[in-house]
Amino acid sequence: MPRQSAPRLTALGARPGWTPTLLAALLGLAPLAAVAQTAPAGAAPASTAAEPPPQPSALDAPMFYQLMVAEFEANSGRLGNAYEVMLDAARRVNDPVVFERAIELAVQARSGDQALLAARAWRQAQPRSVAAVRAQVQMLAATDRVGELGEPLRTLLQLTEPSQRSATISSLPRFLEGTKDRAQMLQTAEQALSPFMDAPDTRTAARVSLGRVAMTAGQGERAFALARKAQADDPAAMGPLLLAVELMPTVPAAETLVQAGLAQPGQPPAVRLAYARSLEQRQRLVEAVQHTRQALAEQGELPQGWLSLGAMLLDLHRPAEADEALQRALRELDTSPPAEAVPHGEATERLRDMTVQLLAQAAAMRGEFGVALDWLARIPPDRLTLSALTRQAEIVAQQGRVDEARRRVREAPVSDDADTRARLLAELQVLRAAQRWTEAHALLQLARQADPDDTTLMYEQAMSAERLNRFDEMEALLRRLAALKPDDAQPYNALGYSLAERNIRLAEAGELLRKALKLAPGDPYITDSMGWFEYRSGRLDEAERLLRQAWTTRPHPDVAAHLGEVLWVQGRRDEALAVFREGLAGGRSADAVRATMARLKAPAQ
Template identity: 50%
Template sequence: MQLLVATEKLDELAGPLKELIERQPEVERSPVIAGLPRFLAGVHDKAQALSVSQTALAAYLDAPATRTAARTSLGRLAAAAQQSDLAMDYLQQAHRDDPAAAGPVLLALDLMGPKPEAEAVVKDYLARPDALAPLRLAYVQSLEQRQRLVDAVAQLRLAVAQQPEMAQAWLSLGALLTELQEPREGIQALDRYLALQAAPAADAGDASDDDNQDERLRRTYDYACVVQADAHEQLGELKEAARWLDKVPADRTDLALLVRRASLMVRQGQVDAGLALVKNGAARDNPDARARLLAQAQVLRDAGRQQAAFDLLGDAVKQNPEDSGLVYEQAMLAEQLKQYDTMETLLREVIRLKSDDAQAYNALGYSLAERDLRLDEALKLIQHAVALAPDDPFILDSLGWVYFRQGRADEALKLLQQSYAARPHAEVATHLGEVLWALGQRDEAMRYWREAQRRERDNTALRETLQRLKVKL
């Protein structure tokens, strides 16, 4: 079988595969069948791999001991062959055969992209009292990848309620709550993680699996400290934030951590010190000149020195005109400086250099919509961004906003509600509130605006919207 797969002679594979399964003791057949997609993962003709497997597994599709493994494996092979409808059929039958089986749930998580209805299998399984905690965490990871952070938090709450000693779940919960600008609750979750996971020893080795495990624990602990710092910074507790960052030793400090430290310095008026830190500070990941330059631009932006950041990136772009990342960052600074013609030129250059950059399409379309200009063009740009990144709630927010600018308030409302449900950001709440205000639902609009203010008191979009509409919260 290995030789046939290696030489891509799949037309000869069905017989040996069937015989191999038949030779296994009955209790071992399902694991062998379950491993088939991994065994065939490297073949080029995915459709033929599926067809061969369908022939070999035909006798096992109805046997109670093997039918779930067989259908799950065929579902994976169908998915690999881009036959998502067939994969969904196999998935649903496998789950009906054995609602407690983990294999179909893992397949459903992989299918959620092309077949959103696969999520129903995951939810049905997780409603069971005997649902495995690792599968719930896998679902959380899938939700995070789709930027459905509110749903991910809900699942993590269930996970820690069912298994309060699960340290990783507390860490993930704390990180997501902090990202959603719920710092107080985030700190509570992080404290629980740190109580369960003692600080690791300082020295690290790399000669054994135990040493590698120790290093992973150190990195995770460092991450928890950084998130604690972020949460305290959101609360304006800068000294406490700095104290948490200082818990990460110098030999484990990377550039991202230097940027966080520099951000705290900026908020305390130490801009030059912050710049010097990201420019020359020691970092374990040995960042290159480009990374250092972007970090300096970030510090300047945080300090309100947008022109200096724009000029710094401009010099870099002159030396590296094909670097779409640098061009994009300069475009965003041009927008902050209200140099809209320059911004548009730069974003169109990003699109030329990287035609699949959803953020560039979205940024240009949103800027046009925000200024109530060329709305048909703005809509096309944002729709293209949605096609490239359909799960991005901020791009959905842009689409809702351009609809509102076009006078399509009811359509805008649905999209903005969908965006806010996935990612309740202050700016999305601001847009949602304005649409509700325009529709005459003023109490509901005020509720969203108050929520935006609670999450981010100094949000520029919220402040300007309230001033323009002459609203006081």
């Protein structure tokens, strides 16, 4: 999100009770460190460089009076006058506390330019002061003068204690991430980091930091080159590999660097888990599960890792294995040391509730609806989210009590912010679970009257129209969706697959699917669609290759139905039956497999 000046200035606002604190510090009644302000989130990179010792206070009677006048003006709401008097006092007394107070008065007055002027005066008076340089950096950022940040940032890094310099360098991308001008952001980072790019103790942090800024600026290849160089010079470092993981969606070669790094002994499990998350996001679930298992074998006390593993196993329709992983996640959460801070405790409760929801899903997938509802009953009413309520309602609907389930998601209180649209989508999930396609379609038509260009609802309506064989309506909706979101592969894939499935306009289907694959290379769902198109086009060998690729990456029952049919038509009946049986493990999701086997008259056993 672009950095906004007013919120940043507000974040640096005045402290309550400043006047006695300020005067006490100047009189020597309290150390200056006691009143030093902690930088806000997103402020200049922290530094632990030692400050020069404070100078003896120059607080004589006239100066005391001047400070009192400044505070009186501030308390009377005349912040501009207060700022002028305080800045003059700061220049006279040359004390960091007074400079800081002048800056804060300008912040209170919402005058970024005056705050920057005070910060510059402070740095001019105390050029080796880390606090002064940091204040200048903060004010330059707050007033969006990114082009002037290079030198002050570099100086701040140079003044930082050597033992902390790499950590401070690593915080630079976060500090710059809100910059609107990406090219200027990258240039600023280059200026700030130039002295540290080749020094042995900082080169890895500097290259990774600059690489992250380059990635944010849209220069993926340059970011990858920096990651590769950093990893070559420091093979044991985690930073270059984590950067490469983030680059994988836009720079495919980055995955090779990640794999090479993971092949080296001693890499922490965090790198492998990050790689697994990236694979999961790209729907390469089988590989993601393998790497998550390997990371957990090295470090098993990670409840979030077990939770992630369980969620992926559910996506792969392996509820028994998912249940085992999720039970382990609960045990790890229960044996974690008591939370000392409330936010951590709340996070643990959220993780536990998410785990319970997934355990309920695993039970429902096995057809154990009573067990599923028992799991969900463990979530206290004051923590019942719309997601948990929807899961509960889906199970009730699967038991045949659809009207009751719909009432629940419409009316039951939840702990999170559930607006009308969110509850509508929840009701839609309930109708899908009950396979009430006509009612789902009517609900979507009604919902879209309020916002015809809601792309989520548009896609859902297109899919429900296809279920009802309203193909003209489906096609019109998908073409409109493609016009609204031309970089989204989903509408091209859905329309291309529908044409191939109906064995019509195959040339157009192929064109649509190739466009979808270009937008989302390697996506297993699109690969499956492309394989089915090749089958409809009579190219069985290519169809098998693509469908095996999709099945290996994402073994979904629908892919099993397609691959099994191709093998069956090729006369490889035993192989086809083996694939069909694996697909049937998907339970309720395996309707396509059962329908295909019935059509082909393939034996169920």
